[in-house]
Amino acid sequence: MAIDVTEDVDHTTGTPGDVLADIDGRRALRGLGGVLVFLLVWTGASLTQPSYVLPTPFAVAETSYAQAASGELFVALGNSVLHWVPGAVFGTGLGIAAGIALAWSPYLDDVSSPVVRVLRPVPPLALVGFAIAWFGINHAGAAFIIAVGAFWINFYATYGGVEGVSEDLLDVARSLGVQGDLDLIRTVVVPASLPEITTGIRTGIGRCWMLVVASEIFGVPGIGRRILRASNNLQVDVVITYILVLSLMFLLVDVAFRALQRRALAWR
């Protein structure tokens, strides 16, 4: 049998998983320029103001070093991580599971739709009372606040992804021996909606870092607590130090997750 496979094959495959492949020199240079301008404007502005309104970048650098050297910074970070991790994990997991279940089953969707609509707009911070009553002033209570935030982002991202799964792919899978909802979900629904699911996870874990501050408002120790306490004492340099720690953590986790996401979605 003479089969000729000389049709146009698209060879534009990149190198998935390579984060550095993204960074192009000119963009990086412009970014660096932007940072310099920002620091200059900041310095200029801070020279005209007392330090409790706006400290200089140098003062912040000094404070950051002192906080790190004394170990206080790492203790706060460690405390925050202790509720950030369980909050993100539970919120993400439950959000994805609920998103799949409701998007897959019209019955479950009908049953839960009114409740979902009522609960959806509730800001996590409004649930502080429940966090204290149900879990106490501890890591579990803070994790609860964080989990609520992660839940909705993952729920809606997953729901949208699952809703968009092609009926035709499901038909093909059935004709190839896949039987039952759970097997269809495992073999087709989850892999087909993985782009949306992973985008939800990524957005969610970012949101969890923002919620760290809110989750510590009722007295659980961590970065947020430090920011709130320093704010009360007008220690703006300390506030900025811990804001930078949050940003850095957000950035690190985001870059790491993005690398994972690219690997998982290499087929796209």
Place this chain on the structure above:
Amino acid sequence: MAMNDVTPDEEEAGVPRVRIDGVGKRYEGSNGPVQALEGVSVDVSAGEFVCIVGPSGCGKTTLFRIIAGLESATTGSVSLDGDRVDAPSTDLGLVFQEYHLFPWRTVAGNVGFGLEQTGVAAAERERRVRKLLDLVGLDGFADTYPRDLSGGMKQRVALARALAVDPGLLLMDEPFGAVDAQTKKMLQDELLDIWTETGKTILFVTHDVEEAVKLADRVVVMGKDPGHVRETVEVAVERPRSRSDEAFGATYERVLGLIEG
């Protein structure tokens, strides 16, 4: 040539591989009920290659979906080897115009999908996938993702994937409708080779009269309003068939006349 390659058992029993018996389909449309199909009856013997042709709107695709078990008939029934078809199963290998490959799986992953579901061990699976890729001329593309394949190659993968679970019937809905003319001709020749090699029973839906006459043992011509079988035309043309053949031309004109008539 594997024409009418019926095993003695089935011949004795007198049961055709596929029996489409008085199938009708009625929809509730926005302007009242629509009769899409009425009284469609076709028998296909084991090993036979049958094409269904008809103008657009004659219910070909609806018939395809009913035979595949993806939709139910309002009246009548479809049976495969005597068993009624009411849901998709591995007895029916489906090939669609739009391929419907699993984009997150490699070529080998797509072809092996059905074998995984039916519990074939990994080593055996790999062996069979390799054999199928060889059959459709895609050896060397096992680890490629669908996104990097041309239309013709995607359809080869879809064909191999359908063949993997060894279905009793290969059911194809305008499989070569989305590729260019040259690729189409190539894929048709390949399909005939694969048919000869595997002895599969094939039911092939198309709107392309030339394609039907080139491929089929018999061409079922459908008419519309509502969709029904107008006539079945035996294609008594020696294979390999050539368009310039007089018998080919005559059969082509006859089928075309039936569609236009």
